[in-house]
């Protein structure tokens with residue numbers, strides 16, 4: 001544990017000093033206001049410790065990291081039927097790309113690109129009003145993190161709703177193929193609100209624990225998903241969690257991860273623990289620039305690559 005504590009402190013100190021911080025997302029105006037100097041990191045180990053460094057208790061917009069939680073919920077609701085409407089292959093394209101949908105019958109490549117996550121939101125809407133589905137997502141994340149203070153940042157949701165022209169295009173396009181069952185604006189309403197959930201690194205690391213622990217909530221031992229499902233969700237994080245930067249992240253860090261344009265990354269080391277990092281500046285693929293570097297340093301220091309023999 002002392003080794004991990006030192007690794008986190010060293011990483012936070014190095015990251016505070018770096019000037020190559022990437023650029024904050026400005027296409028969602030509310031995110032453009034965030035201070036790029038922020039840096040936080042947290043690790044929740046399977047044996048119950050939580051270690052943090054930097055701004056690990058400051059909430060930020062989780063954005064696409066929410067797609068891990070909605071995929072988990074939707075699989076619980078409809079099971080493997082979900083895969084008729086969303087693929088499981090890396091897209092090799094930016095997170096908000098529309099190009100593949102035309103040739104692939106409006107079926108998004110995977111649940112972690114925007115198009116895929118909008119279909120997942122549509123699946124979760126079945127039989128519910130948007131506010132009920134949004135409530136279900138927030139309750140699930142609170143349960144996973146063991147923290148009832150987690151909430152949606154409504155200014156971020158409104159900001160995205162007002163400027164989400166790409167996402168409206170994706171939703172309308174998929175609707176034309178029959179891959180959305182509800183009016184696009186309702187599926188998008190769910191999607192924008194899940195992306196606007198605000199969480200700290202500590203809360204995110206806590207929420208990811210079930211994925212590192214064979215699908216079980218480590219404290220209660222209760223099953224959140226089956227062990228097989230936890231492995232499958234983690235495998236998609238590895239292959240698709242960083243969009244067209246997924247190969248690079250797997251190559252350099254070697255753990256399943258999911259990024260968001262708020263600058264957060266959730267990382268999973270099966271059997272060991274869950275971790276979250278936050279630095280708002282993004283690289284060219286829309287993934288946290290220093291967050292990726294920090295996780296690379298941490299995985300190296302702790303020998304956490306999933307490809308390292310245990």
Ligand SMILES: NC(=O)CC[C@H](N)C(=O)O
Nearest residue numbers: 063064095114195260261
């Ligand atoms: N990569 C992301 O985090 C993208 C999510 C963001 N809400 C969007 O739709 O553009």
